[in-house]
Amino acid sequence: MPFRNLEKNIKKKADFDLERIKKAYELAYEVHKEVKRKSGEMYIFHPLEVAQIILEIGGDENMICAALLHDVLEDGHDEKYLGDKICEKFGSDVFFLVQAMSKDGRIKNKDEKQNEYCERMEESLHLDSAVFFLKMADMIHNMQTISGLEPKKRKDWLHRLQNKYMPMLSRNFHHVSLYHQNIYLNLMNKLESVIEEYAKQKITT
Secondary structure, eight states, rough: OTHHHHHHTTTTOOSSHHHHHHHHHHHHHHHHHTTOOTSSOBHHHHHHHHHHHHHHOOOOOHHHHHHHTTTTTHHHHHHHHHHHHHHHOOOOOHHHHHHTOOTTTOSSHHHHHHHHHHHHHHHHHOOOOOOHHHHHHHHHHHHHGGGGGGGHHHHHHHHHHHIIIHHHHHHHHGOOOOHHHOOOOOOOOHHHHHHHHHHHHHOOO
């Protein structure tokens, strides 16, 4: 069962409600179970890895639930139904984080959708610094698995990362509480290291 490794690590956190987190995983699995990444790997491993990164940096229970659910609204067939279900089962704080991480499926034009997503995410960053950590964890795992994309898509993805997401995260750093700034800096360093490692691999291949 893909959840087993994360479950083992969560059990070390006495104050976490494992059953609640497991329910978040089960909803994510239900939505993603037929989906595979370009590498051929089951898609559910992506939110699991994002949740693991969040756990490692000291994220709270809501952040871990949101990490598991962060692509559910995009990949599900009924965004409103899933949104209502997340809100009902996991609360408005988790729903806010998941919504902040989701592109608007009603917008069909790819560039318009991406621009709207960046604008909405920037607004969300002002309200809850947990959005920082979720987006950075998401990008770290995407960078670690970017080799599964075709060359043009890799180039487009890296361009967005370096020219939109990284500057957005940097200019909003002052919204991160002092308590969380070390986590932010550690994640940013990790993200930059993953980008550098990818650049080296590209040079040597």
